[in-house]
Every structure is written in structure tokens, then in C-alpha cells.
Amino acid sequence: MSDEVTAEILTTHVLDLAKKGRRLDGRGVDEMRPVKIRTGFVASADGSAFVELGPTKVLAGIKLEPGTPFPDTPNAGVLTTNAELVPLSSPGFEPGPPRPEAIELSRVVDRAIRAAEAIDLTKLCVTPGEKAWVCYVDIHILDDGGNLIDAAMLAAMSALTHATLPGERFGLGEDKPLEVRHLPIETTFARLGDALVVDPVSEEESACQGRLTIATDEAGNVCAMQKGKVGAFSPQDVLQMADRAQVHGDRLRDQIRAL
Amino acid sequence: MSDEVTAEILTTHVLDLAKKGRRLDGRGVDEMRPVKIRTGFVASADGSAFVELGPTKVLAGIKLEPGTPFPDTPNAGVLTTNAELVPLSSPGFEPGPPRPEAIELSRVVDRAIRAAEAIDLTKLCVTPGEKAWVCYVDIHILDDGGNLIDAAMLAAMSALTHATLPGERFGLGEDKPLEVRHLPIETTFARLGDALVVDPVSEEESACQGRLTIATDEAGNVCAMQKGKVGAFSPQDVLQMADRAQVHGDRLRDQIRAL
Amino acid sequence: MSDEVTAEILTTHVLDLAKKGRRLDGRGVDEMRPVKIRTGFVASADGSAFVELGPTKVLAGIKLEPGTPFPDTPNAGVLTTNAELVPLSSPGFEPGPPRPEAIELSRVVDRAIRAAEAIDLTKLCVTPGEKAWVCYVDIHILDDGGNLIDAAMLAAMSALTHATLPGERFGLGEDKPLEVRHLPIETTFARLGDALVVDPVSEEESACQGRLTIATDEAGNVCAMQKGKVGAFSPQDVLQMADRAQVHGDRLRDQIRAL
């Protein structure tokens, strides 16, 4: 049986289940998989977090190094987010430049951190126009069980929240905790027929008729959104998901803060 | 019918016409297609020109920015020419690094501007060895109806002739017109049997047995030449085409200056 | 007959010969092909050597230019080795990024020069932390008759041994010979059944069950090793080859010094 036929049968099955309000792994429509977070996993990083979202495994590492501010923002540090779908994570790896999915993943995580102003970049300036901290957020996707965006964002924010500004290593003052001002969380939904399911597994992402990621902050704002995949949403759908994203976001913020 | 068979039939047809002194689009052997030039097309550029050579459409944009002179020419600005066969222009686009045709196009236009000393690069020096203007000539091929070199050169020289040196934007004095010292024009010919036709269309370029581009200046000099495509020319052919290129060049120089 | 079948027959033949203590080109198990070295081949280089190892031909060129020391070694010059399997050298060339074989070749030569401390890099420092000589060793493989590592290393060390530090060209004092402190030589062996043959030809490299390169210096030290190809060696094999590598190395060191 060809891959395409298998995929079609699986899609039909996922959609049939959704019609009955059921999901492949037995979860409810608004039920996320369990989240496990372990910070400080990598000693060579200035902050790190190993996140499991059900079977999905993601490792984020933070490195802070002195560099030069951008000419148009001389008073600000630099934030760089990079997510890699390393070949361990799934059978689909191909060598070569990063594929659109990986680029989208990096940019969606980066955009939410930036839009929510999670880090006050002006605090990372050392000498205006000359020297500022560059904050690298490197995210390794190790095991792809679906919904990489939410797992990557959890890893990034957990690592940042428990990171150290390594002043001593570079003769720039004492080490101190990196200040995290806001704690944005991303929540992703997939449309399966009329159902809008949260935290989709890989098979649901393949079968879906539209995917929407919504980042919320602790003040009840939507900070970022990204529709992905082929498909469409009504404005009413979007508003419903925004409400649900806020609830999930608040719960996960509590979990990160309690680490 | 395969592409190669179609191409062969078309080639035979073009060559048969040429034997009778005729061309695919009814033009005479030494007749160029009509040239339309519209300068100032792009407000974000420091100079720009939209050129139509029959159905061929090309847009050139100039950007001037401060940079560093090359170590071996500390008293001169820098000229950089880049032509892109963007995928809108023809069905032949392939992703990846620029193909030899695009590289040749960029280099042939660049060489003629440089050899004719169209711009006095020493006038673009700000502080010897330290700061000089970099003049970027970016050429977008939008619709490929054949003879891209001549169209690209017309666009480049029209854009340069009506460009502004944006001193104010960079705190380097007042804005003033970019000084163009000479006005080289390139004229391209294709050999079709014994005929040497000017301004070939795409089908003539495919069928030709040699293509020659000759750049002339207003003083009657030949400034650059480039033989392209498989085929050969006798020295007498070359001299005949040089004479004809001068006539076409003078006419087009008048057209650009009258804009 | 397919390439794979041809290769299999040739492999069997090479291994059968080896059982009888014989080789394709009639050499003994511990016999190297004749080495011809011609230094000063390239006038534009600061040092160069054209080396023939039997039919294998390699050209190495040295260029010395002022540059910046690495931040972690402010008192040292920089050594950069690059070997290119240019397409002249064999039918196997493919365009694109260097293949693992070429990368290994560059790195194995580089590692031996570095580990043996052939060049005292601290002598190449001009101003600590600011200016130091960069020594480029560029190796062109021109004709691949097998055992490229040994030929490349011979070319690199011959070129370095007869190179000039071009102070005058850069206003950094008088020209003087580049100081070479140690003279490492690499000797490569291939396992063919129970035989460990020195200086394998291409067919022996394809047929072999393990390849080992050993760099020795004039003091009787092993400075670098690299096992390549599929296959395995016992520790006793390794020690036997180390002894033989020392003998070959001493002989070739004499040949280079006598140039």
C-alpha cells in the first residue's frame, strides 16, 4: 500500500473520530497532553529546558554573549531564535537547507517572544551603539510527536525564565538571573471537520483543515497568531480558540513559574 | 511532440525566413523593437527605470549607500551590478544559485558601464581609504521577450542618468544628481545563416549561430564586446556590426537624454 | 558489465594477489612508489612543490598574508590547510560542496602539520592580539593514482620547507625563509587480507579492508593517525605499521631536506 493511500485512510479515520467528538489517543477536544519540564539540563548553556509534551521531546538552550547592537536599535540587545528539526526527531529528515516548516517554527516562536516583550532588550545593552548582549535561543526538536510549536515555545520560555546572564565569563559584572518580563505561551489548535482540537498529534496535523497557533500573555492579551496548513477558519472560530488559549496559557505559566 | 522536436522545427523556420531577409515578427534585419522608458518608477530607489523593448520588460533600481573603498582603489567608490532573472519572466526558472546566463548578463552590463567609465568612481569617494559611496545597480528581468542584455543596459543607464546621490539620508551633504560622465549603450546581434539581425527575439536567440553584443559610447568608441552562444563570426562581421551598433547607440542615447 | 561487477572482480583479483604476497603493479608489500619533488614551481606562491608519487600528481602552494590572530591564541599566527580534488584528477568529480573524502584529506594533512608543531606559530605573531601571519597551505590534487594523503603531505611539507615569509610585500620587514621546526611525514597502509601494504594504488584502496595513515617526526614520535575506509586493524597491526612508517618517514625527510 502506497504512503499516499495509507495517509488518506488515516485522515479519514481521524476525521470520522472527530465527528463523534473523539480523538486518536482518547483525549478530549480541549485536553492537552501532559507537560513535563526539566530546567538546567545542559550545564554548558546559560539556561536550558528539556520539555516533554506527551511523546514530543524538545530541548532548548540559551547562550548569552557580548556582541554589537543593530544600527537601528543602538540601545537594545539582540534576540535570536533558531529551531532545528534534528534528524533524530522523525523519519522525514532530509539534508540541506532548513525546510519551510522549520523556518516557520523558528519564526513563530521568535515572534511570540518578541511581540510579548518577554525580555526587555534595552536591559541587555552594555554600551549604546557599541556593545550589547546577544541572547541565542537554540531549540532542538528531538522526538516529533506533533505540535512542535507549543513544545518549542514552552522549552524556550522555561529556559529563558531560569537563565543566567553570565557577566563574569566576559568581565561584564556579576552573574545574575536573566530578567523575564512577560511569559507568553503558545497554544495550537487544529480544525478537524467542525471540531477545533487543542494540541494536535502528528496524525491530526496531517489530517487537519487548518491549524491556528495563538500566543497569549499573563495580562489576557493575544500577542501573536499564525495560521498554518491548508484550510480555513471563521472569525468566530478564531475568537473561540483565543479564549481557550488564554486558559491553557495561564495554566502552563503557573507550571513554569513553579519550577 | 517533444520540446526538442518543437525547438528544431522553430529553428528551421527562423533560419528559412532569414534566408529570405525576413524575421518572425516582420522586422527588418537592422530594425530594433520600439523602446519605452519610464524613469522614477520606484520611489524607494535612488534612481530607477522601467524599460520595455517590445515585449521584454526590465526594471532597474539604483541604491547608493556609504561603504568602504576596496584596498587597491582607496580613492574610488564601488559599483556593483546585479541582474536577476526573476521567475515571473519566463517558464524556465529554477530555484538555486544563478545560472550562467544570469551571471553573464550581470557581468556584461557591469563591464560596459565600467569600461566606458560611465560613472567617475573617484567622485564617489568620501574619505580616501575609509568611506566611499557604494552604487548598487539591481536589475529585475520581469518579462523575457528576448535580448535581455540590451534591455538591461538601457534600464541601468536610464536609472543611473536620473539618479540622486542621497547625501542627506546619511548626513553626507546635500542631495544632488548622480554625475554620469559617459553613456554607453549595448547593441546585440544574432547570426542567422548569413544574416546578422539586430535585437533578436527569444526564438532568434535559440536558433542563432552566434550572438554578439557591442557597447559603444558617444565618442564613437567600442567599449565592450561579448560573443555569446554557440557559433562564430568573421572579423568582417564584427566590424560591420560595430558600425551598426554605433548608429543604434547614438539614437538610444538621444532617447535617454530626452527623458 | 556493470561498474559494480567490474569493481567486485577487481577487488577479488587484488585480494588474491595479496595472498601470494604480490601487488597489481609488481611492488613489494613495503615498497613505496618513486617520489619526485620539484619546489618553486609556482612563482606567484610564497612556496610551492609539485610532487609525483608514481602516477599521482599533487601541487601545493603556500601563501602568507597578514591577518588577525584567533581570540584564544593572541600570540600565534594562523595555519589553514585546504586540499582540493580538482576535477582534472579523476573521472569521479561532481560539482557541489567538497565531499567527505576531500574534507578528510584536508584535515588529516592539517592535523599532522599541527600536531607535529612543524611551524612554530608563535613566530608568526606580529602584534599580539592584533596582527599575525596567516599561512595558507593550498593543495591541488591533479592526477589521482591513489594514496593522496601521503602525496599531499609530501607536497605541503616540501612547499613549507622552501617557503619565504614575504615581509617586504606587506611592509613587515625583510623577506626571510619560513622557519620549519619539525618535518612530519605521513605513511599510509592498506590491509588486503593479512597483508599490510604501504602506499596503496587506487584499486588497492577500493579493495582494502581498512586503511591506516601514520604521521611520524624525525624524533621517532608518532604525531597523528587516521584509520579510514571500512575494515579493522588489531593493535599489533598498528604497532607494526608504526615501525614501518618511521623508516619510510626518515627516508622521505632526507629527500626533502636534500632538495
Place this chain on the structure above:
Amino acid sequence: MGSVGAKEVPQLLNEAGRRIDGRGLEDLRALKIEAGILNRADGSAYVEWGDNKVMAAVYGPREVHPRHLQQNTKAIVQCRYNMAAFSVDERKRPGLDRRSQEISKVISEAFESVLFVEEYPRTSIDVYIEVLQANAGTRCAGIVAASVALADAGIPMVDLIPAVAVGKIAGKIALDLKKEEDNYGEADLPMALVPRSGRLVLLQMEGHMSRPELEQALDLGVKGCLKIYEVQKEALRARYAVRSTEAPEVAA
């Protein structure tokens, strides 16, 4: 949005509720669409929208390159959004950066949502967007142009898709941000609508919006899209009018 550590923020809304270019909060910038402007492409369109100038071309359905991307049960939709080096204030290095690649991806997905891709298995429908002059909203301008180019190429679609960005400036939800508003505003939300179904096939957002603001923004965006939809249809009517005048000549 990207104005961290920047110096002075201009006044984006005056006392009379007018924007820096005199528009009200719910006004679009001037929009002009021309279909069929290129000869080689199977379909094409040119859009001037405020100070944006964008060209789109469509090729296909045609053979897939590289071949291994081919799908047996449907056409693939490959969009390439590119900015000319001279389209922005500071010269952009030629080539697709990560931003362009992300935009290319979401636009490809938006169009695949309205094209009958199952009708053209093993082919590619290629959509090329070139931004010649940029002033905020270029991805929406590209979608507007590409929609018309697809129709010009005669490729069947569920519907044309209009697109527009809604934003937040000086605390107010505003339609169709221009550059200064985008740079110094508080939020940007580009969307593309299928008018026939009322659903969104492209939706992105960054900045800060409360739940009521989000609702207002979606509502305003849908209204904006419906206005743009009319201009798109008008451009196609003008194109078909030219063609039908031409047709007799060809037939004669």
C-alpha cells in the same frame, strides 16, 4: 512593532481622529489593480496599493521541478514571495531570506485552500510575487495580485481571495497600516478572506490585542477584504473586456 530602543515615536492619530496620511481608522489606501500585464506568464497582475508596487505571475498547472516533490493525487502550489533589492529604504540583499520563505509558505497554503488541486494531479501551480516598492502590507498586496493572476491564468478557484492587514495605532484598531503605522503601532494582523465562505485562509498577528480588540480587528478586516474584492473583480472585468474585443480579430 520592531521598534525596541528606537528614539522618537511620531503621532499616529491626531485630535480629529485622522491618521498621518489623513485617512480615518476604517479607510483603505488607494488601490489599483491591472490584470494580464506580462507576456510570458500564463497569468499576471500588477497592484499599486498606497506606496506598494507589487507584480504577480502564475505558471501552470505544469510539470513539477524538482520531480520528487510531485504528488500523485493533487497539484502542489508553490508560491515564491520576493522583495527587490531596491524596494525598501535600506537596500535588501537579493535572495530569499527567512522572512520571505515564511511568507511564501503561508501564502502557498492560503491558495491551496481555494484551488481545486485534486483536478490537476502530478502538476505544480507556481505563483510568483515580486515586491518592487514596499510600504507595509506587501504580503497582502501580493495575495491580492496573485489572486487576480490566477484568475487571469484561467485556473479554477473557489473564489478570489482579497487580503488586508488590520492594526492597532495609538490604542485604536485601524485598517490597512502604512509603514510608519506598522513601525510604531501596537499590533499588526494580516488576513486573507474567502468571501464566499466568510472564512480566513491566511491569518497572522503580532503585537498586543485584548479579546475585544481582536474581535473588532477581525470584523474590520473582513469588511476591508470585501471592498478589495470588488476592485479585484473590476480588474478582471476590464481584462476580459479587452480579451473579448481581441477575440473577434483572432477568430476572423
Place this chain on the structure above:
Amino acid sequence: MGSVGAKEVPQLLNEAGRRIDGRGLEDLRALKIEAGILNRADGSAYVEWGDNKVMAAVYGPREVHPRHLQQNTKAIVQCRYNMAAFSVDERKRPGLDRRSQEISKVISEAFESVLFVEEYPRTSIDVYIEVLQANAGTRCAGIVAASVALADAGIPMVDLIPAVAVGKIAGKIALDLKKEEDNYGEADLPMALVPRSGRLVLLQMEGHMSRPELEQALDLGVKGCLKIYEVQKEALRARYAVRSTEAPEVAA
């Protein structure tokens, strides 16, 4: 080894013959191996070895990509050794540098030497090694992990291959160098052993060793490998134990 022009060299061996972390010359760092830690991969393993943290995954035998690499008479073995950007003190740019490519090559050749590649013509056996935290000896840690991952994937091998680096510090041959020892030592010799045959499938070396030192180093390395071999086998036993407990459940 790479310490040209560096400032101060730490004392690598004290009067009592103890190393900076208190080990004797023939002691290994603490080693922990866990098999089967990933869901998607056909086989996987995680190794903590001193301050190294390394993960390995195996996919295959499966179709070869790109196709032209396919061989009609055997499987190809493609190893990819990669270091995470945050695995080292100074952030490493993501992507395979020349060092990683060389290591990938020699590891591929080491595994092809023990896999029954003729049994799986026209396929690829893909071995992926990710170094998450690095402290000298990462290529050996990668081989140790990948061996276990291959066994976890059920791919037949002649034998597991343990690996370790031997070095020379303060003039003495020492087993399993850590970072400071590697940086300031006089030689480094990583090797991988096939215990069943006593032969080496990976062998590299740089630095200075006399002939007697080389003999001593090879001998010490083989002994170290045999200790590591036991830990590898134990990790697989633990993995199979879990599986056999699980099995009845699945069967029920």
C-alpha cells in the same frame, strides 16, 4: 592539543598521581546508558559520560535519499554527528562544520565494518548522533550511544562497539580524557573496538607518542573499551527487560 600561544597550563596530575577530577590514570569517568528513549526513531539511546550528554537515533534499513547514493549489493551506512549550538562554552554556529563531517565519515566507516550490509541491498541505515553537552570524548560517546541504538533498532551486528579516547597528560598515558586534559595534554587517541575480534574499527590520534607510549595507549584503550562494553550490554538487558514486561500487555 590546540593550545598554541595559550597562557597558563593547569597541573593535570598531582603528586599522588591523581588527575584534576581525582581519577587515577586508568579510570573511566562515570558512564550511564539508557536505550530506547525516543518514540519516532527505530532505535535510540542516551549516554551521560562524565560531563558529556549525547543522544543517538537509528532509522532503517530504509529507502535511500538521495536515490543516486543507492548501492545494488549492500546497504549504505550514513552517520551524522552534530553538536548542539549550546553544547560548548562558546556558542557553536548551527550546522555541520568540517570537523563534524570528518567525524561523521569515520564513524560511518566504523559501523559499516560491523553491520551485515550485504543483507540489505539498496537501503540506507541512518545513524544520527546529537551532542547536547560536550566535555571531550564526544565522538566516542556518540559511538557508544549509536551502538546501543542500532541494537535497540534490531539491526544485526557482528558486535556492539565500545569506544574511548586514551591520551597523554603530564607525560603519562591516561584513559578517557576530560576537557582540560584534552586541551592541555600532549596527545589524544580515540578508538573503537570490536570486542569479539579484538580489532579496532575507529582509530585517530594527534599529539606526540613514542613507540612504547603508543603500545601502552593501545593496550589501555582496549581495556577501557571492554569495561564500556559491559555497560552497553547492561543497558540493552534493561531495555529488553522493559520490553518483555510490556510484551504480555500488548499480546493480551
Place this chain on the structure above:
Amino acid sequence: MGSVGAKEVPQLLNEAGRRIDGRGLEDLRALKIEAGILNRADGSAYVEWGDNKVMAAVYGPREVHPRHLQQNTKAIVQCRYNMAAFSVDERKRPGLDRRSQEISKVISEAFESVLFVEEYPRTSIDVYIEVLQANAGTRCAGIVAASVALADAGIPMVDLIPAVAVGKIAGKIALDLKKEEDNYGEADLPMALVPRSGRLVLLQMEGHMSRPELEQALDLGVKGCLKIYEVQKEALRARYAVRSTEAPEVAA
């Protein structure tokens, strides 16, 4: 030509009409050609021309890589012109820059003009040129070497193609410029000739030439090519002589 803003211009022509190396205006630099110098290549040649040292190798007609470049009705001709890093005063970064790619293209087209490509459909004839030491005129030296290498490979051609650059120095047309003349001269015109037809298969030019100067330059270049042609033929005669001496040995 590329001497914008440079400091001092040397005297390129003395009172006696002699050039900096003592040559007259119509003199060639010393030229030495050796055929068949490489073992692996199907054909090869080495050229020393003034201070240029250039090697050429030919492989083919053979299978086309990558396959999609294959043409059903003819062979493709793929030339690759490359400069060694150490061939010029300031080290050149390895790899093909845009200049090398352009030169590769025009040389490919020049040879395709004289090869019977229709005789070898679906194959590639690969011509590799390596500049080992450069002193102006390397593309011509490359063509001269590659012509001989093609003949050495036994690939039928209409004719060998000699090549030379003509230039303008101190206001005079001069044959075969060397580096200083190229750097400080007023024009450079490289050409390649098919002696049998009197036609040019390669022609480039940059600088300033009046119509009469252009005529004079073409005339001088043709004369120069005819001299070079003799040296090429002599090199092949020497090569065949060696081969025919060898032949009996092989046959015996």
C-alpha cells in the same frame, strides 16, 4: 583596465617602441605546450605561456551528471575554468567566483562551436582548466591547452582553436598583454579563432577602441592565433610520436 583611483602608472612603451619585457607590439610571449601529461584524464595538456602556467584535462564523451542536463540530440560541452588559490598575488578564495563562471560559459560555447556534438547524443564532454600561475591571458591559455587536450582525448573537432588577447597600451594596439599591460593598458580583447574558417568562436572586449583600432586589433589577433596554432600542432605531433614509439611495445 581595473585601475580606477590607482597611484602610479608604469611606462608601458619606451622610446624605441619596446614593451616592458622588451617585446615589440606584435610579439608573443614564449609559449610551450605539452600534451598527454596526466594519467587519469582521457586527454590532457600543460601550457606555459609567459608567466602563465595552465593545465587542461578532458573527460568524455561520457554519461551526463546531473542527468537532467542530458540532451537527446547532442552532447553537452561543460567547461570549468578555475584559478588555484596561489595562482595570483593576493590569495584567491578557492571556488568558482562569478568571473570564473562567466569564462567557463564562453569557453564552453567556443568549443561546442567546433565539436561534432550531434555525433554523441546524451553524453557530456567535460573540459577542465586549472590556472596554476596567472599573468594575464589565462582564459586564452586555457583554451589553447584545452584544444590540445581534446585532440589528445581523440575527440573529433572541426579544428584546433588557438586563442590570444590583443590590447591597447600607450595608445597602440599590442599583441598578448602581460599583467602590467593588462592592468594599466586601455583595452583588452581576447579572442579564439577557427583557423580553417577564419571565424572567431570567442570574442570579448573591454576598454576603449576606435573603429580603426578595432580593425587593427582583430587583424593582429588573427595573425597571433595562427602562430599559436603551429605550436599546438607541434605539441600534438610530439605526443603522437611518443605514442607510436610506445605502440609496438604494447603490441609486442
